[in-house]
Amino acid sequence: MLDDFLVRAVLAAVGAALAAAPLGVFVVWRRMAYFGDATSHAAILGVALALALSVPVFAGTLVVALLVAFGVARLTGRGYAADMVLGVAAHAALATGLVASSLLSGPRLNLEAYLFGDILAVSKMDLAVIWGGGAAVAALIGWRWQALLLSTLSPDLAAASGVKPERERVTLMLALALVVAVALKVVGALLIAALLIIPAAAARPLSRTPEGMLAGAASVGVIAALGGLWAAWSFDTPAGPSIVCVAAVTFGISALGGHLVGGRNG
Amino acid sequence: MSGLIEAQGLTLRHGTREVLRDVDFSIAPAEIVTVVGPNGSGKSTLLRALIGALKPSRGKVTRQPALRLGYVPQGLRLDGSMPMTVARFLNLPKRVSAADCSKVLDEAGAGDLADRQMSDLSGGQFQRVLLARALLNDPQILILDEPTTGLDQPGQASFYRQIEALRDRMGCAVLMVSHELHVVMSASDRVICLNGHVCCEGHPEVVAQAEEYRALFGTGTQGALALYRHEHTHRHDHAPGETCDAG
Structure with a gap:
């Protein structure tokens, strides 16, 4: 069954969507959208470095994403405006990655595949990375779930309850780097942040609890993965962007529905 | 240690600005302590250091092992x-x-x-x-940081009544920061007047007479003082007896 490239593509897309959901809700709650962008753009640099050093691409992206995440967190912790640091990091990481990949000799790096994803070329090894990484993200966030929620609502309340907000922030950065490495093959560096944010945003108007929103985000993610692949197959469109488009449509419907029902965001 | 929470030589910086300097603090079981001070005097910073949300630049904070504390942050x-x-x-x-x-x-x-x-x-x-x-x-201690910010006058009054009732029933210590001086002073065993450092502290009546306190709160003190005195006597009549001597 896994020998069929389409089956592998479906499994990869669903796996990436499920891995993104538990982190995506926190990206929305903590307003980390731009942070996700900066970290995922750094993946291109990770790919270039991995190929230059002949180490697995997964390891390269994971390490570089981690470095960028912690670097940005450190700078903002020192009083630099977060918006500015992220603006610098997101674009610098992308540009550096593009330059580094152009310096690689030979035709080894298909840049487009890493910028926009290359889901139809997913190997069994990639599948193992996606589901293994996804399981690690779910385990990590599931383990810290309660403490993460409280630190997100109020770091001071967390501290008063014996939770260390800085440690929970590290948890999220680890998870983010994992998701970037996992989702790179599926939607590409430019659209990873979309896979994080849009399903969670679509789930918001329909949920009453954090757990409800997580379940909603996972469901929307899976719907987007399947619908996007179907669209890509039917209309011969690129798979990664198609997945994000379906997610965006779901968001539109949900926002409209939430508004009609009574708009909890008002 | 005898206090629920103690601080010695607590110094805290935000960037280069020294927000708290050499603050010694202790609160005993069932004691009610109010921290007053102008804006930016480090009141919230002190509380956040006491609960462990901020690391002191110098000095140390000791909480009783396994201390049960309830915290109401400011303006969340x-x-x-x-x-x-x-x-x-x-x-x-x-x-x-x-x-x-x-x-x-x-x-x-x-x-x-x-x-x-x-x-x-x-x-x-x-x-x-x-x-x-x-x-x-x-909780063995309730820590409240300007808990009535944003409430109207009746709301403030009823919130403080609730706190007093709770403390009387549960016997927990209360540490609060407040702007509503006359309200909280009447219910306090001890008042700490803070302005980066401890200007003065002690029994509410003593603090209200202190020169440092008057210097900080200026001429407006007269009115507040009168009101406070009134409420103090009022409260005194009903007080079931001192639970703690602030010394």
Whole structure:
């Protein structure tokens, strides 16, 4: 069954969507959208470095994403405006990655595949990375779930309850780097942040609890993965962007529905 | 150690600015301490250092081992990006029974709010929910940072009445920061006047007469003082006896 490239593509897309959901809700709650962008753009640099050093691409992206995440967190912790640091990091990481990949000799790096994803070329090894990484993200966030929620609502309340907000922030950065490495093959560096944010945003108007929103985000993610692949197959469109488009449509419907029902965001 | 929480030589910087300098602090079981001071005098910083949310640049904070503390932060608002019912909020970070939930909500005067979304609450309801959460683990000390900010006058009065009633019943220590000097002073065993350092401290009446205090709060003190004196006598008549001698 896994020998069929389409089956592998479906499994990869669903796996990436499920891995993104538990982190995506926190990206929305903590307003980390731009942070996700900066970290995922750094993946291109990770790919270039991995190929230059002949180490697995997964390891390269994971390490570089981690470095960028912690670097940005450190700078903002020192009083630099977060918006500015992220603006610098997101674009610098992308540009550096593009330059580094152009310096690689030979035709080894298909840049487009890493910028926009290359889901139809997913190997069994990639599948193992996606589901293994996804399981690690779910385990990590599931383990810290309660403490993460409280630190997100109020770091001071967390501290008063014996939770260390800085440690929970590290948890999220680890998870983010994992998701970037996992989702790179599926939607590409430019659209990873979309896979994080849009399903969670679509789930918001329909949920009453954090757990409800997580379940909603996972469901929307899976719907987007399947619908996007179907669209890509039917209309011969690129798979990664198609997945994000379906997610965006779901968001539109949900926002409209939430508004009609009574708009909890008002 | 005798105090629930103690601080020695506590110094704290935000960037290059020294917010607190050489603050010594201690609060005994069942004692009620109020911290007053002008804006930017480090009141919230002191509280956040005492609960462990801020690391001191110098000096140290010691909390009694396994101290149960309830904290109501200043001006917390939730923006609604996270769906969160009141009942779910009370279950963070530890799960509690539904019975405990409704018990503390009742105690805080928020009994009918369990199913509401946190982001839909009014300022007063929100403060009551925060108070309910602070009461969850049967605290030995309640730490309240300007808990009535944003409430109207009747709301403030009823919130403080609630706190007094709770303290009388639970016998916990209370440490609060407040602007409503005349209100809280009447109910305090000890007042700490803070302005980066401890200007003066002691029994409310002593502090109110102190030159340092008058220098900080200027001419407006006269009116507040009169009101405070009135309320002090009033409260004194009903006081069941001193629970603690601030010395």
